[in-house]
Amino acid sequence: MTIDDHDHTVMKRILTDEANAPWCAAVGECGLDASEGFPPIDDQIPWFRKQVELAEELQLPLFVHERLAFEQTMDVLKTTTVPVIIHCFTGTQDQCRQYIDRGYFVSVSGFILKENADNCDEVRKCLSEGILPLERLMIETDSPYMGFTNCRQWYVEHNQELISSALNSKKRKRLVQSMYPNVPTSLLGVLDKVVECLQQHDQSITKDQVAAATTANAKSFFGFKFGE
Template structure:
């Protein structure tokens, strides 16, 4: 039995955690969040995430976020491939499409996404996907590849959810589910996600659960608060926390660690 939580998405390289990474990991483990997936969003950040994962016996991703697609170097895929050969680096990403902020041109976002999907397919590694206001394009792109992975921080509509599930992806749920202002749609969709495809993540330091009491003075989210997200999910699904813990942790290890020698 897996008697601990896993946070399937932590931005531990964020400047908000500067000089605090060891303390953040210590607090997470004290809250029984024993494994963290550290997210890389560009080559430099992915290298930093890999080093932190090695230091703290965690795991990481390596990839280029759509916001950074405009800035890739000519040999960025070579750098990612080198990172992905490290035992603590278990997935390609955070990659995807963001048509909400459009920090990179859409055609460049799609090009860089396709290159990373091809890399994941060739290495037979899972992908860690980001998508905002781009589900139709994302699903069309995915049809050209055969990859497995997670749609991180899902906040989309019913059609998008069904498309991602039909493709075979896992679905990541964050503190968005705890937000009474904008989480209503997600709460209604949550029961549509098969429990064996559900992953829990904080996306720390972002998306502090609004239901958390007392609220931290820093205003920052961190992995130690994952049990608050889990509590909300368990209540909405009508399941007990122990069952949710066992299932979501098993999902994580099956998806990200089955091919790893970490």
């Protein structure tokens, strides 16, 4: 298969048309990942730069994925003027500070509920030590990924009739105990842990306050109009 300039023009027009559609809230998920199994970072960077250029051209926010590629990500983003969110943050306290200093939003997932994962304590400390302020915070599940113990608890509790009729006891037990695939309703567990961490820095913070603030941040960042 070959791709000529005409093909690139057509592809860009398709992307531009999609990005201008009312349902398009951001450019992404895009970014850099130096984890095992991914292409070399030097091969990823040109594509990431093009995605940033597209976001600039269309004036859409950037929904950024960064894994083990902090310096390269910061370099690509250094001149961008559109809003940026670092999705599913798994970095260090110092990296979080630098993201916040740039004015980026940082999103926290069920990663903070993993006891043995690399850097999970670092992410919790970003919350408990006031590094990640509420006005720059969002929360997410990253489902079906980033599962954690009991991530399906709310789903199971509220769908007992459906689950009981569709699955035998062994499959029900596996459904409850397995961490994958993660489910969107695990957001409640993420919220609880985020509140617990934030309260170590400020005991006056409430669950309702965090839920309202992170929802408002998401609505503002992505231009959502629900609830208005």
